[in-house]
Amino acid sequence: ELKVEQNPLFLSMQEGKNYTIYCNYSTTSDRLYWYRQDPGKSLESLFVLLSNGAVKQEGRLMASLDTKARLSTLHITAAVHDLSATYFCAGAEAQKLVFGQGTRLTINP
Amino acid sequence: GAVVSQHPSRVICKSGTSVKIECRSLDFQATTMFWYRQFPKQSLMLMATSNEGSKATYEQGVEKDKFLINHASLTLSTLTVTSAHPEDSSFYICSAVAGGLNEQFFGPGTRLTVL
Numbered sequence: 001e002l003k004v005e006q007n008p009l010f011l012s013m014q015e016g017k018n019y020t021i022y023c024n025y026s027t028t029s030d031r032l033y034w035y036r037q038d039p040g041k042s043l044e045s046l047f048v049l050l051s052n053g054a055v056k057q058e059g060r061l062m063a064s065l066d067t068k069a070r071l072s073t074l075h076i077t078a079a080v081h082d083l084s085a086t087y088f089c090a091g092a093e094a095q096k097l098v099f100g101q102g103t104r105l106t107i108n109p
Numbered sequence: 110g111a112v113v114s115q116h117p118s119r120v121i122c123k124s125g126t127s128v129k130i131e132c133r134s135l136d137f138q139a140t141t142m143f144w145y146r147q148f149p150k151q152s153l154m155l156m157a158t159s160n161e162g163s164k165a166t167y168e169q170g171v172e173k174d175k176f177l178i179n180h181a182s183l184t185l186s187t188l189t190v191t192s193a194h195p196e197d198s199s200f201y202i203c204s205a206v207a208g209g210l211n212e213q214f215f216g217p218g219t220r221l222t223v224l
Contacts (some may be wrong), residue, residue, distance in 0.1 A: 031211055042218040043153075044204050048211060088152065095141055095206060097213060101151045 002093045004029050006100035014108050016078050022102045023072040023089035032072045033090045033097065034063050043088070046074075079107045111137050113205050116217035123224055130188045130219045132203030138183035139205035143213060144176075147200040159186045187193055193223045 003026040013019050023032070031050050035043040047056045049065035049072060056063050060083065062075045072089055084107045091099040112135040133143055135213050141160050145153040157178050159166045165178035177189040186205075190197055200220050204213035 033212075035215075040220075043215045045212065050211065080212075092211075096143070096155060096158065097153075097204075098155075102152050 001056050002029060002091050004089060004091045004100040006065065006087075006103050008103060009101055010104050010106075012106045013017075013076075013079055013086055015080055017098045018078065021074040021076075021083050021089075023074070023100055023104075024073075025070050025091040027070075029070075029091035030066075031092045032065050033092070034072070034074050035088045035090065037088060037102070039088045040050070046087075076105075077100055081107050081109055083107055111205070111207060111214040113139075113203065113216040114200075114221050115203055115212045117219060117224075118217060119220045121222045124194050125192055127189055128145045128193055128221060130190075130201055130203075130221075132186045132188070132205070132212045132216050133139070134184045134205040134207075137205075138205045139186075140182060140208045141206045142186040143204045143206075144178060144186075144188050144200045145204070147202060147218075149200075153202060156188075177221065185196065190221065193221070195223045197221065 002005045005024050007022050034046040047063040052067040054065045060077045065072045086102045086104045088099050090099045114133045116131045133200040144156045146156050147153045155168050156171045159163045159165045159178050161180045161183050165172045180186040200218050202218045203216045
């Protein structure tokens with residue numbers, strides 16, 4: 001059974017700083033997803049990582065996947081307040097998604 | 110891009126009543142739809158997997174007689190919360206998968222409050 005763990009669960013940082021959210025998963029996962037959720041809203045898809053060594057970047061966010069280590073990272077560069085949200089990673093077990101606990105990111109001016 | 114809608118977006122009901130939530134794929138045919146529940150400050154938990162024309166598959170611990178799922182067409186799945194109680198109050202999110210794709214497209218969610 002696939003289990004997905006994120007850390008940290010809470011992250012408060014200042015604008016302009018860099019930080020990384022980690023996502024570990026327990027068994028083989030065909031693919032790894034990252035989502036953003038704003039308060040009261042549904043999920044917004046950020047990245048889909050399909051293979052070992054995959055790296056994707058969009059703006060100040062960059063995601064990577066190491067299938068051998070069963071680890072994905074979401075790196076935030078020069079954070080801005082607009083990136084404050086909860087970020088979820090999810091692994092795939094057949095068609096099902098298994099979500100991590102979420103990382104609540106607060107970026108202070 | 111693929112768009113999934115949910116209706117209603119918000120519903121308040123009295124304890125003991127039943128509530129139906131619709132999930133529609135607007136611009137694609139969804140071979141599979143998923144229903145999730147999210148309690149405040151928690152992650153998403155999969156409730157059930159819904160395939161068009163067949164019975165839904167429920168996750169362990171989810172009462173199939175309480176959460177009725179119907180997937181009558183390739184663009185519509187419904188979740189009915191029967192005899193709702195305050196502990197059923199939650200954010201219900203559906204997602205849909207188009208055949209052959211690796212991605213689930215999420216609906217905007219339905220916030221259910223049971224008084």
